[in-house]
Each structure stands twice: as structure tokens, then as C-alpha cells.
Amino acid sequence: MLKTNLTQISKPIKSELIRFNEVFKDSLKSKVGLVDLVTKYILKQKGKKVRPLLVLLSAKVAGGINDRSYRGAILVELLHTATLVHDDVVDSAEKRRGMPSINAVWKNKVAVLMGDYLLSRGLLIAVEGKDFDFLKIVTDTVKRMSEGELLQIKKTKKLDIDEKTYFKIISDKTASLLSTCCEIGALSASANSEYQNAMHNFGEYLGIAFQIRDDILDYVGSSKIIGKPLGGDIKEKKITLPLIYALNSATEKEASNIIKLIKKNKKRENISEILTFVKKFNGIEYANSVALEYSYKAKQMLEIFPTSESKLALEALVDFVIERKN
Amino acid sequence: MLKTNLTQISKPIKSELIRFNEVFKDSLKSKVGLVDLVTKYILKQKGKKVRPLLVLLSAKVAGGINDRSYRGAILVELLHTATLVHDDVVDSAEKRRGMPSINAVWKNKVAVLMGDYLLSRGLLIAVEGKDFDFLKIVTDTVKRMSEGELLQIKKTKKLDIDEKTYFKIISDKTASLLSTCCEIGALSASANSEYQNAMHNFGEYLGIAFQIRDDILDYVGSSKIIGKPLGGDIKEKKITLPLIYALNSATEKEASNIIKLIKKNKKRENISEILTFVKKFNGIEYANSVALEYSYKAKQMLEIFPTSESKLALEALVDFVIERKN
Numbered sequence: 001m002l003k004t005n006l007t008q009i010s011k012p013i014k015s016e017l018i019r020f021n022e023v024f025k026d027s028l029k030s031k032v033g034l035v036d037l038v039t040k041y042i043l044k045q046k047g048k049k050v051r052p053l054l055v056l057l058s059a060k061v062a063g064g065i066n067d068r069s070y071r072g073a074i075l076v077e078l079l080h081t082a083t084l085v086h087d088d089v090v091d092s093a094e095k096r097r098g099m100p101s102i103n104a105v106w107k108n109k110v111a112v113l114m115g116d117y118l119l120s121r122g123l124l125i126a127v128e129g130k131d132f133d134f135l136k137i138v139t140d141t142v143k144r145m146s147e148g149e150l151l152q153i154k155k156t157k158k159l160d161i162d163e164k165t166y167f168k169i170i171s172d173k174t175a176s177l178l179s180t181c182c183e184i185g186a187l188s189a190s191a192n193s194e195y196q197n198a199m200h201n202f203g204e205y206l207g208i209a210f211q212i213r214d215d216i217l218d219y220v221g222s223s224k225i226i227g228k229p230l231g232g233d234i235k236e237k238k239i240t241l242p243l244i245y246a247l248n249s250a251t252e253k254e255a256s257n258i259i260k261l262i263k264k265n266k267k268r269e270n271i272s273e274i275l276t277f278v279k280k281f282n283g284i285e286y287a288n289s290v291a292l293e294y295s296y297k298a299k300q301m302l303e304i305f306p307t308s309e310s311k312l313a314l315e316a317l318v319d320f321v322i323e324r325k326n
Numbered sequence: 327m328l329k330t331n332l333t334q335i336s337k338p339i340k341s342e343l344i345r346f347n348e349v350f351k352d353s354l355k356s357k358v359g360l361v362d363l364v365t366k367y368i369l370k371q372k373g374k375k376v377r378p379l380l381v382l383l384s385a386k387v388a389g390g391i392n393d394r395s396y397r398g399a400i401l402v403e404l405l406h407t408a409t410l411v412h413d414d415v416v417d418s419a420e421k422r423r424g425m426p427s428i429n430a431v432w433k434n435k436v437a438v439l440m441g442d443y444l445l446s447r448g449l450l451i452a453v454e455g456k457d458f459d460f461l462k463i464v465t466d467t468v469k470r471m472s473e474g475e476l477l478q479i480k481k482t483k484k485l486d487i488d489e490k491t492y493f494k495i496i497s498d499k500t501a502s503l504l505s506t507c508c509e510i511g512a513l514s515a516s517a518n519s520e521y522q523n524a525m526h527n528f529g530e531y532l533g534i535a536f537q538i539r540d541d542i543l544d545y546v547g548s549s550k551i552i553g554k555p556l557g558g559d560i561k562e563k564k565i566t567l568p569l570i571y572a573l574n575s576a577t578e579k580e581a582s583n584i585i586k587l588i589k590k591n592k593k594r595e596n597i598s599e600i601l602t603f604v605k606k607f608n609g610i611e612y613a614n615s616v617a618l619e620y621s622y623k624a625k626q627m628l629e630i631f632p633t634s635e636s637k638l639a640l641e642a643l644v645d646f647v648i649e650r651k652n
Contacts, residue, residue, distance in 0.1 A: 120468035
């Protein structure tokens, strides 16, 4: 398969993405100088805009892009940006997209308030557009995202996580938003509830495949490419699918030894011992096969839509998510 | 005048407040253990519930309390609680309502996420109840509150604040939510737009009077009663109405000397010199007279409503706000 990338994937909606960037920029304007300054800085950080891409492609596949599709795209991008700004506060992250983070430049206070501002700005656009169907989906998603993160924090503390809990966490914290993007796109373009459901599920499966792949990259990625050292999740005591599978495959004694190592996780040797353990029990192969399974499920959801360039682009996006190395 | 207090004020809706506390408790239940644990802790902190009181009294005055009034009361209390949880993160506050703050017990990460959770939980209740009119008002309020705080941060850094900017800040960060409470109460009870506007303005004026009084207490309050030392705002370089008036009344030289003192604000003597300066130029009397003016404006807004116990309670609340010593 040809190497795909986001620029190629977004080709069918190239002009629509340019228009999106303009309306997104307009939506961020504020009369309060500091707000304007911070939002201009956010625009300079140049996010990948995967979520607006999903909204617009889904809309095009389901019937066609219209004003409501643009409002939906702005809503999810504002919501996503708000989440990132808050995430950087809670993780005390110094960098975001290669630039100093908002909290690094303006301190936590401004960052927490800006996150609240961006979220309410997005919701207000939906309210003003009378997109009440979007609001229902989006507020439920914000709730699920915070619940997913909080569930992960709790499980991280106790180190008792099974496959079922893992799927609940990644579905809530990651897949819910991608699913929302695709559903909002379909909703904006078509009144057909089969289309809406199919796109909802497409986004959910895509999100699960994406997060599993993300978790795998913590074990096998090249630290040069992904820009962070391997084993970061282990250091933070986050137990993800490759490790869960390995722990279930090992003897009880082997598993409890590994859990002990995770608890006293500071040393470099411990991390590499855990990596070796996961590889020995084929944790990575297993996780890859599950991610692949979800990628097929995702593509299956697209079957009811007529063939089009945009549909091919969504399929290519699924492949991209599965094959990415960073 | 008799000394009023919140218990007396809430008498006309005593049974309704009991019902509110029950539904509020139910609304906080979550299947995620950690969320449930934190919300139970929040319930133990026992807030004064001034905002639900305003919603319910306004509803009763405007026609009568119904299910929608309760949903509105839950929405504003969840929103207010979310703001407090985020505020404690940004201020690194250790205490809230006499108990350790959420960030002190569970760290910043949980506190930021819980704030997002509480906000989305509130919005979701409004969405599910199809209270789209509430949503418009509330999302606009969240935006105004964060803009107001951000404007204050910017002005605090530069120390260039005039009366107009001061009123913009307190209207956005404080009065907007109280105004929202009263408007939502009226909306739930009556389709009469004059009632809704009157209650909106009542809340706005009440909020402005409340915040001016709050700012005055930083200059004259008894530290034993208000539980924090005098001059806290000056230490944080927050210039409020008493000081703005004094600065405008003084000569340019006197004013610039005071500004210099505020900049190097660490010393105890500086704070007391600034307090003396404000008193010398009658900053406190002036601010009190402005607060009183807004309290009259607020009461005037109630004139179109028929006399009732609840209307008297709202008037008593205005007096309480103006006369409070903490």
C-alpha cells in the first residue's frame, strides 16, 4: 500500500479545509486582549486538525458539506483544543506541538480559564446555530472524556486493570470524541439515522484502533520519531493492552514480579525488563491484531455509503492510523 | 432593620430547598468510583447554595416553581461548583468551605477533570430536559466569567484600571452568574419577557452590589470574621473600587507613589499605608454609596411583581448583601 499521510487524505476536501481555517480563526476573536493574544498563539501552534477533517469528510460521504458541518467542525476543534490546554496544566507539560505550552507561557491560571473559555465558546456557537442535536452529543462526550481520564487515574493508582476496563477507558477518553466528529458530520449532511449510526460506529472503532496503536508505540516506537522516550506509560504506571495481555499470559508469579517492578518504576533497567516481558509474551503482536480487527470493523461501517473520493479518504485514514510509526 | 440571614431568607421555599438538595445529590451520582467519591466529598463541603436559592425564589416570584426550575437550579449549582473547583487549582488554594480543597486531596489533575465533569454534567441535564433557552444563557455566562477573570489578570499585571474596566470585570466574573440564576428562574416560571428581563437585571444589579461589597470588605472587614487578612486584594495587585476612587481623587504624584507601593507590595507597612490612603480619600464611603445605589436599582426591578413572601425574601437578600460583614 502507498504511504498515506494526512495531506493526501484531506485532498477531497482541500478547499473546504481552507474555508474551515478561516471560520475557525474568526470564531476565536475576542474583545478581551489577553484572550485574543492566547488564541492567536494557539493558531500558531498549527494542530493537525484531524477532528475537523473527520467532521467534513463524514459530512461529504453522508450527503454533502454545509454551514452546519462547518459549525460542527469548529465545535469539535474548540472542544479538543480546550481539552489539550487543560491536559497540559494537569501534566505540567512544558511543550505542545513544538512550542511552549499555554501554561508554560501564561501560567496555570490563564490556561485553566482559557480551557473553560474555549469550551464555552464552542458550545455557544452550537447554541447560536440552534444545533441542539450537536450539543447533546458533545456535552455527553465531555462528560465521558473526563470520566474516562478519572477512571484511568484510579486504575493507575491501584494497578488492577483488565481488558474490559482498558476498553472502557480508551472508548471514553479517546474514541468518544472521534465518534462524535463522525456522527456530527453525518447529522449535518443527512437525516438518515442509519447513516448517523454507521458514522458514529465508524468513529468509535477508528478511535479504539488509534488508541491501541498509540499505546503500542509506547513499546515499539522510535524515540527519535515520536519525540519521547519509550516506556513513558509504564513510568506513569499506565497499564495498556500489550502489558495486560502479557500479564494474563504469564504465570501468576511472573505477573506479580512485573507488577512489583512497575510499582518501583524509577530505574531504567526496570523499564527495559518490562519491555522484554511484554515482547516475550507477544503482547505487541496481540495488541496489533486487536487494532487491526477494529480497523476492519471501522471500514465495514462505511459499506452503506456510496463510493466516493471522500469515502476512500476515510478508508485511507483508517490505514494511516494502523500503520503510523509516530 | 432586623439582622437578616440566609436561613430566614430561604423560609418561603424551605420545602423546595429540601427537594432541591435531594435531586442535586442524585444528579451527582456516577458509575465511575472516583467521580462518585469526589462528588460525595463536595456534598459534604455544604455550600451556601445561594444560586439555587436565587433560581427558586425568582421562579416563585415570577409564577411558581416547577420541574424546570429545579433543573435550572441544579445546572447553576453544578456550574458554580465547577468554577470553584477550577479556581482552587489556579489559586493553589488548600481550603474550601473549611475543608481541604479537591486539589489538596486528589491533586490538580483530578480537580481540573472534575471541574470539566461537573460543567458537562450540568449542561447535559439541560440538554436532556430540552432547556435550550437555559443553555444559551449559561454557555454565554461561562464565556463571560472566564473572559472577566482573564481581563482582571491582564489589568492586574499592568495596574492600569479605571472605573469602567472595573465594572466590566465584576459584571462578567460575578454578576453574570447571579443574573443567569434569576433569569433562569423567571424563564422556568413564566413566558412573560418583561418578567424575564426584570429578573435578569435584578440579578445583575444584585451581583454588582455583592462584588463591590466583597471588595470593600477587603479594606474594612474584620479578619477574624472573614477568615482572611485585610489587604489580600492589594497583595495580589487587584485594584478595586475603593482604591480606584482614591487614586482618582489624589494628586498625580500621590497616586503614582501608591502605584509604586502596590508594585513592591510584599511589606506589611506598605499594605497599611495603602489602606490609610484609601480611607483618607473616602474610597470606602464612595464604594459603599455605589453598592447602595445598585441595591436600590435591584429592588426597583422587583416592582413589577406582585407582593409575596418570596418577593420580600429577594428584597431581604439585597439588604443582606449590602449589610454583610463577611
